[in-house]
Amino acid sequence: MPSAPPLRPAVFFDRDGVVNVSPGDGYVLRWEEFHFAPGIIEALALCRERGYATVVVTSQQGVGKGLMTMEDLNGMHARMQEELARHGAAFDGIYSCTHLAGTCTCRKPSAEMILRAQAEHGLDLARSWLVGDHDRDIQMAHHAGVPRTVRILSHHEPKVAAEFTLAETVELAGLLRERLPRV
DSSP states (O other): OOOOOOOBOEEEEOTBTTTBOOOTTSOOOSGGGOOBOTTHHHHHHHHHHTTOEEEEEEEOHHHHTTSSOHHHHHHHHHHHHHHHHTTTOOOSEEEEEOSOTTSOSOSTTOSHHHHHHHHHHTBOGGGOEEEESSHHHHHHHHHHTOOEEEEEOOSSOOOSOOSEEESSGGGHHHHHHHHOOOO
8 A cells, every 4th residue: 555645844824914015904905906025935936945835824804894705815816826836936725714803713813724724735734834924823823733933023013922033024035045944
């Protein structure tokens, strides 16, 4: 009987404020409002080059509030993937919680999106990383058993410690180049 392929570690990324420039307290509702964060494409390509799966785990409550449709969100993610593919940096998976706060079990800091990705992509969470800009991102990683966490500083005061803290996304590729082992 053939053995199962080995589990692959991943780097999980929050979307708004990490993959793309943060809209502040609002929402990115159209592709024209989506702008990749400085340095993120280089960081994603580096993760893939080192053998890691790359996965987006994002809260997109704008759908639940009726500000955009699921079709709008999927279209935006498809355009994002097209752009990233041109640089060898497309994501292996995108997981979104589109529900209003308090109406689901998948909203951050729940580990549910990470655990779904683990099951669907055969991921080794014990060797994985998460990059986020809010306490709820770091808490989600802790709840899922993802040990390596990177916080991109935002306009929210951090209360939950991350292993690494960066002032801007442009610093991420340098940190990963230094700290992310090859798989």
